[in-house]
Amino acid sequence: MIRATSAEAEETANLLNDLILRSQLLLENHPVNLKRAAAGKDKANSIWPWSPGYKPAMKTLLELYNLKSGSVISAVDLIRGIGVYAGLKVVEVEGITGLYNTNYEGKAQAAIEALRTDDFVYLHIEASDEAGHEGDVALKIKTIEYLDARVVKPILEEIVKWNEAVTIAILPDHPTPCATKTHTNKPVPFVIYRTGETPDNVQVYDEFAAEKGSYGLLKGMEFMKALIR
Ligand SMILES: [Zn+2]
Numbered sequence: 001m002i003r004a005t006s007a008e009a010e011e012t013a014n015l016l017n018d019l020i021l022r023s024q025l026l027l028e029n030h031p032v033n034l035k036r037a038a039a040g041k042d043k044a045n046s047i048w049p050w051s052p053g054y055k056p057a058m059k060t061l062l063e064l065y066n067l068k069s070g071s072v073i074s075a076v077d078l079i080r081g082i083g084v085y086a087g088l089k090v091v092e093v094e095g096i097t098g099l100y101n102t103n104y105e106g107k108a109q110a111a112i113e114a115l116r117t118d119d120f121v122y123l124h125i126e127a128s129d130e131a132g133h134e135g136d137v138a139l140k141i142k143t144i145e146y147l148d149a150r151v152v153k154p155i156l157e158e159i160v161k162w163n164e165a166v167t168i169a170i171l172p173d174h175p176t177p178c179a180t181k182t183h184t185n186k187p188v189p190f191v192i193y194r195t196g197e198t199p200d201n202v203q204v205y206d207e208f209a210a211e212k213g214s215y216g217l218l219k220g221m222e223f224m225k226a227l228i229r
Contacts, residue, residue, distance in 0.1 A: 060087025
């Protein structure tokens with residue numbers, strides 16, 4: 001059984017213990033196990049959760065960059081969790097999937113709404129990463145086109161009408177090349193748009209063009225410092 005090491009972990013420990021006991025009842029006469037028993041094999045008789053995570057001690061984005069409030073919009077639990085630790089509110093959007101068929105328009109609208117009141121909004125779209133893992137070039141291109149037409153476009157069209165200056169950065173968190181179907185740690189292209197700022201000479205958004213951009217190669221925290229100044 002799982003024993004809580006602090007009072008606040010009690011509830012989670014109880015839930016996990018309940019889950020373990022229920023898994024044993026469920027697995028006892030599960031068809032897979034009956035087949036295994038008939039073949040003289042051991043039954044898989046219980047789940048066994050292990051290796052719990054710990055709450056990281058980290059400064060929030062609000063503390064680091066002197067922001068009043070911020071939001072995170074993502075279908076991916078990992079990103080939502082990091083967002084919570086970073087001091088951001090999690091914005092719920094109907095119909096988001098983390099895949100190519102996600103609710104792009106809903107996410108764009110949620111980001112626009114959050115931008116009306118928050119200093120910072122992190123909008124995450126997982127679709128092209130998943131297409132990269134599948135090694136599906138055509139699907140990956142489609143997801144990037146969707147991102148462009150159904151997320152970036154409506155957000156840009158809206159904020160140019162505002163009296164308030166807005167800064168927008170567009171970038172992947174890492175490459176996921178279709179050729180290798182997994183993440184790499186190569187530098188990623190990014191664009192930073194600021195209301196009223198004269199752009200540099202780069203006219204297209206890709207890895208090769210971005211290398212020639214005015215920001216050059218930024219490492220780690222340098223990007224956020226360039227973004228929020
Ligand atoms: Zn991935």
